[in-house]
Amino acid sequence: xxxxxxxxxxxxxxxxxxxxxxxxxxxxxxxxxxxxxxxxxxxxxxxxxxxxxxxxxxxxxxxxxxxxxxxxxxxxxxxxxxxxxxxxxxxxxxxxxxxxxxxxxxxxxxxxxxxxxxxxxxxxxxxxxxxxxxxxxxxxxxxxxxxxxxxxxxxxxxxxxxxxxxxxxxxxxxxxxxxxxxxxxxxxxxxxxxxxxxxxxxxxxxxxxxxxxxxxxxxxxxxxxxxx
Amino acid sequence: xxxxxxxxxxxxxxxxxxxxxxxxxxxxxxxxxxxxxxxxxxxxxxxxxxxxxxxxxxxxxxxxxxxxxxxxxxxxxxxxxxxxxxxxxxxxxxxxxxxxxxxxxxxxxxxxxxxxxxxxxxxxxxxxxxxxxxxxxxxxxxxxxxxxxxxxxxxxxxxxxxxxxxxxxxxxxxxxxxxxxxxxxxxxxxxxxxxxxxxxxxxxxxxxxxxxxxxxxxxxxxxxxxxxxxxxxxxxxxxxxxxxxxxxxxxxxxxxxxxxxxxxxxxxxxxxxxxxxxxxxxxxxxxxxxxxxxxxxxxxxxxxxxxxxxxxxxxxxxxxxxxxxxxxxxxxxxxxxxxxxxxxxxxxxxxxxxxxxxxxxxxxxxxxxxxxxxxxxxxxxxxxxxxxxxxxxxxxxxxxxx
Numbered sequence: 021x022x023x024x025x026x027x028x029x030x031x032x033x034x035x036x037x038x039x040x041x042x043x044x045x046x047x048x049x050x051x052x053x054x055x056x057x058x059x060x061x062x063x064x065x066x067x068x069x070x071x072x073x074x075x076x077x078x079x080x081x082x083x084x085x086x087x088x089x090x091x092x093x094x095x096x097x098x099x100x101x102x103x104x105x106x107x108x109x110x111x112x113x114x115x116x117x118x119x120x121x122x123x124x125x126x127x128x129x130x131x132x133x134x135x136x137x138x139x140x141x142x143x144x145x146x147x148x149x150x151x152x153x154x155x156x157x158x159x160x161x162x163x164x165x166x167x168x169x170x171x172x173x174x175x176x177x178x179x180x181x182x183x184x185x186x187x188x189x190x191x192x193x194x195x196x197x198x199x200x201x202x203x204x205x206x207x208x209x210x211x212x213x214x215x216x217x218x219x220x221x222x223x224x225x226x227x228x229x230x231x232x233x234x235x236x237x238x239x240x241x242x243x244x245x246x247x248x
Numbered sequence: 249x250x251x252x253x254x255x256x257x258x259x260x261x262x263x264x265x266x267x268x269x270x271x272x273x274x275x276x277x278x279x280x281x282x283x284x285x286x287x288x289x290x291x292x293x294x295x296x297x298x299x300x301x302x303x304x305x306x307x308x309x310x311x312x313x314x315x316x317x318x319x320x321x322x323x324x325x326x327x328x329x330x331x332x333x334x335x336x337x338x339x340x341x342x343x344x345x346x347x348x349x350x351x352x353x354x355x356x357x358x359x360x361x362x363x364x365x366x367x368x369x370x371x372x373x374x375x376x377x378x379x380x381x382x383x384x385x386x387x388x389x390x391x392x393x394x395x396x397x398x399x400x401x402x403x404x405x406x407x408x409x410x411x412x413x414x415x416x417x418x419x420x421x422x423x424x425x426x427x428x429x430x431x432x433x434x435x436x437x438x439x440x441x442x443x444x445x446x447x448x449x450x451x452x453x454x455x456x457x458x459x460x461x462x463x464x465x466x467x468x469x470x471x472x473x474x475x476x477x478x479x480x481x482x483x484x485x486x487x488x489x490x491x492x493x494x495x496x497x498x499x500x501x502x503x504x505x506x507x508x509x510x511x512x513x514x515x516x517x518x519x520x521x522x523x524x525x526x527x528x529x530x531x532x533x534x535x536x537x538x539x540x541x542x543x544x545x546x547x548x549x550x551x552x553x554x555x556x557x558x559x560x561x562x563x564x565x566x567x568x569x570x571x572x573x574x575x576x577x578x579x580x581x582x583x584x585x586x587x588x589x590x591x592x593x594x595x596x597x598x599x600x601x602x603x604x605x606x607x608x609x610x611x612x613x614x615x616x617x618x619x620x621x622x623x624x625x626x627x628x629x630x631x632x633x634x635x636x637x638x639x640x641x642x643x644x645x646x647x648x649x650x
Contacts, residue, residue, distance in 0.1 A: 077559070108561070135251065135560060139254075
């Protein structure tokens with residue numbers, strides 16, 4: 021782990037307007053993440069965790085503040101540049117897996133690479149197969165997403181998040197929809213891969229057991245980081 | 249395979265029932281297009297063949313003399329006005345020089361030099377006015393195919409035989425082998441043996457036409473030299489206007505295309521073609537609406553997946569292309585199936601030129617298959633643009649709220 025920050029946000033503010041009523045969800049968040057860090061973002065529902073994750077993942081823009089990652093100013097970047105950046109440097113693991121139902125496990129994992137390359141290359145196929153072996157799904161490579169269990173789907177989602185060797189993986193309640201045993205397996209997998217690939221993880225959760233796996237815990241409350 | 253094509257194809261094959269229905273709908277639209285093209289084209293061929301098939305496509309005659317201005321000096325001019333003679337005919341006196349030129353034209357299928365006039369066919373007390381055409385014995389069937397339409401006797405024309413329509417023969421009460429008298433409007437009267445009876449289906453020919461040998465016609469109408477007219481049949485009767493213009497320029501004679509005397513038929517055919525085009529346009533509009541609504545539904549249903557793709561780094565352009573390619577594939581497959589079905593369904597029907605009475609006048613050659621295919625593919629692609637733009641607007645952040 022180096023001291024050079026992977027990403028840094030300063031005074032991040034996000035407001036939503038609905039029917040003339042303005043709601044400030046993030047009220048000036050400051051956060052720095054270093055390469056290879058495994059962090060938990062904890063806090064109750066409605067505290068602003070998911071909104072922060074959305075902005076850090078470049079899926080939405082902040083209202084004000086600054087956000088840099090790998091030296092890129094992501095606040096002012098255009099939509100196409102953000103899309104390209106997201107594809108190359110950020111992986112996502114969602115609460116409900118969000119696999120593409122009409123594609124196999126292998127195709128789902130390869131998807132980010134195929135988007136980048138414009139086609140499914142042999143190298144991407146090898147990398148996807150290797151990741152699926154690593155998450156223990158070598159027997160399910162050609163299964164459609166709809167044919168997999170919840171735990172298996174989440175493992176495919178982890179493999180997909182790692183496909184393009186991103187520097188940062190953002191996970192939103194990754195064990196939220198899983199049973200106890202599957203949740204434990206997924207957490208162990210994330211911890212193992214984080215250590216092996218030097219990828220930073222920011223895991224949003226309100227489950228203390230999940231947070232306990234992470235060496236660094238960031239607590240969010242009422243749109244602000246209250247403990248780090 | 250480009251990845252965008254793979255994703256588009258996968259989405260189409262993921263719901264085989266819905267995609268099959270959609271492609272079937274497009275194919276039916278294309279089938280209607282092909283069928284209408286074939287029917288309208290076939291009807292035109294049928295009508296033109298029946299109406300124009302047995303008449304001259306270009307008729308060459310002597311130019312009518314125009315009034316000429318005769319200068320009389322000063323500012324005044326005196327016009328000499330010529331009135332057509334009722335006793336003398338305009339003749340092509342130098343026709344022999346032009347015949348080889350006309351026959352050598354690549355557009356010309358057959359040429360029939362003729363001497364024509366009016367007269368009466370008399371049998372006992374019965375007289376019938378006829379238009380008499382003197383033709384070369386070896387060119388009897390050059391314009392109207394009398395050989396094919398002969399119901400009795402033969403088309404061989406000696407100097408003393410005559411061919412008349414069956415309707416005329418019935419009126420006169422004569423048949424093949426019997427003698428009639430032919431009185432020309434020049435007062436010359438001679439007997440002829442009925443050599444054959446024809447039935448073309450045109451009242452003007454079947455009841456009021458008689459064909460005799462060219463030399464016999466010369467005697468009847470007192471034409472020792474020259475011709476009354478030259479009738480020309482073309483390989484492509486729709487070229488008549490252009491060929492007539494060219495022959496007139498080459499020979500200095502008056503060349504009249506069949507279209508000049510059949511304006512009503514042409515108007516009818518144009519109106520028919522317009523109606524057909526309207527129906528074909530509706531078929532295309534149906535295809536566009538069908539594809540657009542199906543893809544709009546698909547876009548709405550796949551919003552979560554579009555959000556996932558966007559989150560993984562799919563550009564707006566990629567998402568747009570996924571749905572446009574789907575529209576294009578539906579158009580291509582629907583177009584191919586529709587044109588193939590159209591061809592298969594139309595093939596058993598006989599061509600209008602050879603179809604018998606009461607036959608369905610469709611022409612398998614005029615299905616406009618390439619046009620139907622190209623228009624369908626383009627229409628389906630265009631129909632997919634709006635749904636695809638709507639898909640590209642799905643925000644990647646929406647994935648976190650699913």
